[in-house]
Amino acid sequence: MTLDLPSPIAAYVAANARLDVAAMLAPFAADAVLRDNGAVFRGRAEINGLFEDAVIPVKAIFTPDTVRHENGQVVVEGPAHGDFKGSPIRFTYRFTLEGDAITALEITA
Template sequence: MNMVDLPKPIAAYVEANARLDIDGMLKPLLPDAVFIDNGKHFAGHAAIRRLFEEEVVPVKAIFTPDMVREESSNVVVVEGPAHGDFPGSPLRFTYSFKLANGAITMLEITV
């Protein structure tokens, strides 16, 4: 899938994730964004940063989208494998992004 197919804030998040760049992954998220990782809720940049530092970067979890669909005017669902140093890698994930004003307000990740 070509990154051009993704809305700008989602493309920025995915590109930063490919570099394991925490600041880059946070940049397209609003300061009060909510990140739901398999049912666990993290609200705001500080909590999301801790999640990235403790659970994403150490296992080098990199998401590679291969499907995208718009569910509504502000919800975009992106699917694809994530590779890294974690059991079962690669695993297929679904990322549901809620967008507003050119930024990510919520991201929910499920397996």
């Protein structure tokens, strides 16, 4: 099944599938905020650190299988698999977009 994802989200998902940190970071606005299960990362440098420290070492790849629009956000759900306890785990990603940039992302399991 192919999902109709907005271009910045599609770019992020495709880059994550390749574990390409630079390309994962590219769709984010310079001042974007990412919330990951309660932890807050502000700006590209902190988000890059999260990717380098928590995504790449465990090869965490998110594979969305549903998408919907809700309260001005794009909500994408699906499993993430990798070399981590409990893999795969189902996640919900709530993206806020402005133009062609991700300005906020909240990730919950």
